[in-house]
Amino acid sequence: LIDSGVSAPTADYEVKRAEKDPVFLVAQRLRRDLAKSYWVLGNTRRLEGQRGPAEIPSLDKIEPELFFADFYYANRPVKLTGLVDHWPALELWTLDYLENEVGDAIVELQGQRESNPDYELVKHHHQRQLPLREVIAAIRHYESTNEFYVTAYNDSVNKHSLAPLWDDLGPVSILKPTGGRDGFFWLGPKGTLTPLHHDLTNNLLVQVLGRKRVLMVPPWELGRVRNHQHCFSQVTLPELQAVDRNLQVYECVIGPGEAVFLPIGWWHHVEALDVSISMSFTNFPVENDFTAGHPVDPQG
Incomplete structure (x- = not known):
């Protein structure tokens, strides 16, 4: 204040007044x-760093009790195999099959x-x-592109239009009995x-066709991921890694019949390494609604 031309007594008064201001x-x-x-x-990060390399464990045919105790409630990611080996979709779901079964579906x-x-x-x-057959034709046309994607966000339409496919899914031991029918199609x-x-x-x-690479950043890295709006980072993960080589990043690749558990608050970046069909699920038989209390952006 004094440097900006305010007299010393006035500056002293304003500082003392501000120190008592409720705001x-x-x-x-x-x-x-x-x-x-x-x-x-920060200290959680330090302790995690002493555990060794950032790795996502992989477990086969996990028992639900172990999954919930060691991963769901512990807020830890895990790659799971043997979870959907009984799904007919693993053998049936190809581009040809989708085109023949539901190609005319909008x-x-x-x-x-x-x-x-x-x-x-x-x-x-x-x-x-x-x-759908036009989507499949476009997939066949491009060797690699991010121009278009059928995602979980489109579920309100696709849940009904692709309904014949859900018979090719089965129950999942760590989900509610409705299992695959409550999933989201990608x-x-x-x-x-x-x-x-x-x-x-x-x-x-859950991966059905092709492979996906899943990169995850733990919640204790919040101050490094540049969260600028809602749940999104302001920059891409490769950009972050280029300027912050100490950023903790966990990685796994999932192929047909494999799954990865993405805990709440864990940042993730997912890319398709091949033509890809996936299903995602949130219908766990325990509490899974954590929207309450999440900050709302000023712009709504």
């Missing part, structure tokens, strides 16, 4: 609480993604509808990319 006192307390939160996250997808770097943030602007070419974000639920991603 200032609340802001001071919030600043202290935020600093303590980052202190906790499906919704996200289109024109590559022209907009914020395609995921404003995905409602990218909704398109067309016959279909796209090699090269589809879901950029770095976190979800407000726990998720199970």
Whole structure:
């Protein structure tokens, strides 16, 4: 204040007045609480670093009790095999099969993604509808692209239009008895990319056709992921890794019949290494709604 031309007595008065202002006192307390939160996250990060390399464990035919105790409630990711070996979809679901069974079905997808770097943030602007056989023709045409993708966001249309496919799914031991029928369908070419974000639920991603690479950043890295709006990062994961070589990143690749558990709050970046069909699920038989209390962006 003095440097800006305010007299010393006036500056002293204003500082003392501010120190007693209720708004200032609340802001001071919030600043202290935020600093303590980052202190906790920072020390969690340090302790995790002493466990060894950042790795996602892989377990075969896991018992539900072990899954929930060691991963779901512990908020830890895990790759799971042997979970859906009984699904007919693993043998049946090819592009030819989908075209023959439901090729005339009108499906919704996200289109024109590559022209907009914020395609995921404003995905409602990218909704398109067309016959599934046209989507399949486009998948066959492109060797690799992120231009279009049938995603979970399109489920309100696709749940009904692709209903004949759900008979090819079966129960999943760690989900509610409805199992596969309560899932979300994903279909796209090699090269589809879901950029770095976190979800407000726990998720199970099951691969049916092709492979996906899943990169995950733990929640204690919150201060490093540049969360700028809702659940999204302001930059891509490769950009983050280029400037922050100490960023903790967990990686796994899932192929047909394999799954990965994505815990709430874990940031993830998912890319298709091949033509890909996946199912994702949130219908665990335990609490899985954590939207309450999540900050709302000023712009809504």
